[in-house]
Amino acid sequence: MHKPYLPERAYSNPEFLGAPEARTIRILSEYLEPLSRLQAHKVNSTILFLGSSRVDLGRRRAELTGYYWQAEELAFRLASWAKTLKPRGKDFVICTGAGPGIMEAANRGAARAGAKSIGMNISIPSEQFPNPYISPELSFVFHYFFMRKFWLINKARAVVAFPGGFGTLDEVFEILTLLQAGKISSREIALVLYGEEYWKKVVRFESLLQAQAISPRDLKLFSYCSTPGEAFHFLKSRLMKFIQKKTRG
16 A cells, blocks of 8 residues: 655745745745744844944954944943843843944943843845854844844834944935834934944035935934944933833833
């Protein structure tokens, strides 16, 4: 007697799951799996650090190298403060794109504070490995850029953009567009451009205003800070308002 043939179930068929026809399932997985894991670890909100992955501590004369330790110190101060809040460790968890450079510095600062931190990596041809300071249970890797972008900003109550290149500019302008369009509220999220000299040299927002491409109120969608102390006090003040609003709600 022949053994009955049992076809493979669709949800466990790797050939199907990797095919174009299952793209919707893969996208949905990159929404549901992080959602489930963040809920399991009770992450209510985050502080997102953006910045160059090319900051190399071995290049002493590089213009951006000094920002590494400033990012580390700011993340340390924010994570140390967030640990004192109740419920402990659930709000303002440090989050990065998981790579080296400024991202590593922020995760490193959180680790120095004895706090958990998040890394949201992306699968690209030149593989980017997660830095060693991310909490393993909060280390993610995405295939789809737009799903990674969604999760980077979804729980953020503050974004600190350190100097960076195309990737950093992409994230900053996307957040500015969402704020300008009212898709996210400036009352719910604070955007800090860290390193005023760098940002004013790279992006001339005033020229956009002079050309009437933006309005004066659009320049209020972000703030400049240039030292860890200045950024910490500004963000703490803004985030305390969020905590008070949540408590009243």
